[in-house]
Amino acid sequence: MTMTAAQRRQAEREVFDAYLAACPSRKLLDRISDKWVTLVVCALADGPMRFSALSRHLAGVSQKMLTQTLRTLERDGLVTRQVTPTVPVRVDYELSALGRSLLGPIQHIKDWAESHMPDVSTAQLAYDAAREQDGARA
Amino acid sequence: MTMTAAQRRQAEREVFDAYLAACPSRKLLDRISDKWVTLVVCALADGPMRFSALSRHLAGVSQKMLTQTLRTLERDGLVTRQVTPTVPVRVDYELSALGRSLLGPIQHIKDWAESHMPDVSTAQLAYDAAREQDGARA
DNA sequence: GGGAGTTAGTCTCTGTTGGGAAGTAGGCAC
DNA sequence: GTGCCTACTTCCCAACAGAGACTAACTCCC
Numbered sequence: 001m002t003m004t005a006a007q008r009r010q011a012e013r014e015v016f017d018a019y020l021a022a023c024p025s026r027k028l029l030d031r032i033s034d035k036w037v038t039l040v041v042c043a044l045a046d047g048p049m050r051f052s053a054l055s056r057h058l059a060g061v062s063q064k065m066l067t068q069t070l071r072t073l074e075r076d077g078l079v080t081r082q083v084t085p086t087v088p089v090r091v092d093y094e095l096s097a098l099g100r101s102l103l104g105p106i107q108h109i110k111d112w113a114e115s116h117m118p119d120v121s122t123a124q125l126a127y128d129a130a131r132e133q134d135g136a137r138a
Numbered sequence: 139m140t141m142t143a144a145q146r147r148q149a150e151r152e153v154f155d156a157y158l159a160a161c162p163s164r165k166l167l168d169r170i171s172d173k174w175v176t177l178v179v180c181a182l183a184d185g186p187m188r189f190s191a192l193s194r195h196l197a198g199v200s201q202k203m204l205t206q207t208l209r210t211l212e213r214d215g216l217v218t219r220q221v222t223p224t225v226p227v228r229v230d231y232e233l234s235a236l237g238r239s240l241l242g243p244i245q246h247i248k249d250w251a252e253s254h255m256p257d258v259s260t261a262q263l264a265y266d267a268a269r270e271q272d273g274a275r276a
Numbered sequence: 277g278g279g280a281g282t283t284a285g286t287c288t289c290t291g292t293t294g295g296g297a298a299g300t301a302g303g304c305a306c
Numbered sequence: 307g308t309g310c311c312t313a314c315t316t317c318c319c320a321a322c323a324g325a326g327a328c329t330a331a332c333t334c335c336c
Contacts, residue, residue, distance in 0.1 A: 016255045028251045033168055059158050059159060063313080109243050112239070113163045119236050123236065202285090205284080227331080
């Protein structure tokens, strides 16, 4: 099966639509829409970090989840893993160019969460109060 | 326990840090870092939508997850729920002002996923090929 | 009156996942 | 030897996501 250059360009321009269940971009969205991914990527914003440093920085992350998160980020080409075979081993993680392209968007999400916390708290209190009213009325 | 106005303002200026496990912004980050949240918020970008329309638009979402997602978004004050008691019932969901403030950042994430899909695919192939090499060498 | 159809859910069951804790490798220090 | 260090890996259990059947409430059709 041969392809003209035009056809090849057409295929490469393939449109990904995360609204479609089968589209690979849906899975990618699922992977980057993750608490730990967000925090790891933001933590690596200022340069490379060791496994143990990340572990300390992201309070409450289990070693298992950190390893898993870093592994998938590495596989997706967002971070690079650099092993220095000293004793004990030293492993540095760093954002790749692709990872840095995600940094901006993902930092906005984290910033939004931190800056809009009061609004969300207020909304929750209002919602819960209204629910309680409904409960009492029933 | 009383508070001066100054103390109250101080408390309101409280800084949220998602890196801390106990910080409420960590939980908020976890809630908005969600595949379905991203898709629902983006779907509501162009105006209100009915439950069934959302269900059709987000291919593959289960009714349970859609209900759950909309419920938490409503509680967090990101979407409003408008019930019209016709028969059958009609329920419209719409982004609130707070929800629209999240729309920009979240759309960037979705766009990133859709536009960087080829780069990620390439990285995955490279990673898997390297892993296979390692496996064969062992 | 009886049955089908509509929307927006809820209920139940099961497979996957997240977190905690304990174990591993490889080498240096005592 | 025993312990300690880092960066994992493995195991187990509780929580959660998804599939699919079921419900409420009322309308239309015969």
